[in-house]
Amino acid sequence: MEIALAPMEGLVDDILRELLTEVGGLDWCVSEFIRVCDRLLPAAAFAKLAPELGQGARTPSGTPMRVQLLGSDPACLADNAAFACTLGAPVIDLNFGCPAKTVNKSRGGAVLLKEPELLNRIVENVRQAVPAHIPVTAKMRLGYDSPNSALACAEALAEGGAAQLVVHARTKVEGYRPPAHWEWVARVADRVSVPVLANGEIWTLDDYWRCRSVSGQASVMLGRGLVSRPDLALQIAAAVRGEETAAQSWAEILPRVQRFWVMAQRKLAPRYAPGRLKQWLGMLTRSYPEAAALFAQVRRESDCALIDRLLGMAGQNPANLDLDQERRLQLV
Known part of the structure; x- marks a missing residue:
């Protein structure tokens, strides 16, 4: 069972990662996405959005941080992923979930869910370029405007070499509007052989238990819910252990x-x-x-x-x- 802090562009930067991870309950976090277009980025580009690379890829509280890349060019993503590993990235995470219009217009994020074959090539290229001991993971939504391709996308990512999937239980078009379709997370988990984390609309401990029941997944990634209630991961972790912990005032x-x-x-x-x-x-x-x-x-x-x-x-x-x-x- 794992609890992770979601990467949220322009919100969960290194400052907020430090403050939220020190509260406790989190197993790992992810950098804001580093946009990869058509060239090998300099080290400074990684240091800007993932400064924890300079301290063992951990936040000051010791929580591991994964480096997330966003782009659509398999070869260029592979080159940048390999370089990130030389800088100390312990895990390479690939973003196929960002719903921002500006990102999607440049063929990044959730728009790639229209092209399962491309998803597969991206992960496959990155997996081949990254040292064998460094996992490659991916974050996806249920699709662009419909969840009909969710299973095909998840299979493409897993078959390409993704060691773990985070599934935000909404489509790109749905954005962040409730509800989250946790039942689709269960369908994805049934289809792939890699671990799956559920993500979306987990604001409270009660939400976690409902998500766990519907999705069948004990592991979750928390985004806005944790930003809005910094001790949410701590509450969930304690509850899973059968312990009680008072909500922070x-x-x-x-x-x-x-x-x-x-x-x-x-x-x-x-x-x-x-x-x-x-x-x-x-x-x-x-x-x-x-x-x-x-x-x-x-x-x-x-x-x-x-x-x-x-x-x-x-x-x-x-x-x-x-x-x-x-x-x-x-x-x-």
Whole structure:
């Protein structure tokens, strides 16, 4: 049984991966997709989206990180996958699930589910280029506009050499609209001989149990549900072991939001850091009424000093905080 953190472009970056994995309950995470077009990317391109490669391909809490590639050229993907392995990638994951229009227009992500033969060639080429001890995995949706090709796509990926499949239980056209069709995950798992993880619409512990019952899969990948409730993986892992664990309160989550703000200001220019904070805070409103109240205060603010005060961090200069101070940061 495995619990993974989903790769979410523009949301689950190295900062959020650090904060979410340290909460506990996660077995592995995945980088944001690294887009491969027509050339071998430089090491800097991998370091930008997967900086954990510089620390053993693990987050600071020790959670393994897989490197995800997105593209449609089998040979070019193979070359870049092989290079990523020299940089320390422990697993190469291939993205066949991104529903973004800009990505699909450039023949990346879920649009490739229209071409099972191409899926097979991509995985086969990458598998041949990557050292035998490094697994190649894939993330897919149920299809582009219909799940009718889901089984053919899953078979193509598995036969090409994918060691594991994550199935987001919706089509590209459905995007993120509920419901997730977990029953199709069960059909995929019955058709392929490799492990399958269910993904989509798991927001609570009750959702996990329903997904497990319908899909037949104990292993799951959590995306927006974990971003909205950072201790969800911890709750699931404990429940599977037959243990009880209390849900974390807002008082326990807020210090992580404060650290996120400190780290975002270090990584991004002042004009962009507030947007990243609002993005995560907005998602936390789904689970915490206190987050909704705080979000209402900061949503129209762009002044970093004012946001410091609203977060209870007045007088804390991010530039002068070291990592240990960030981790000890509490309400003031």
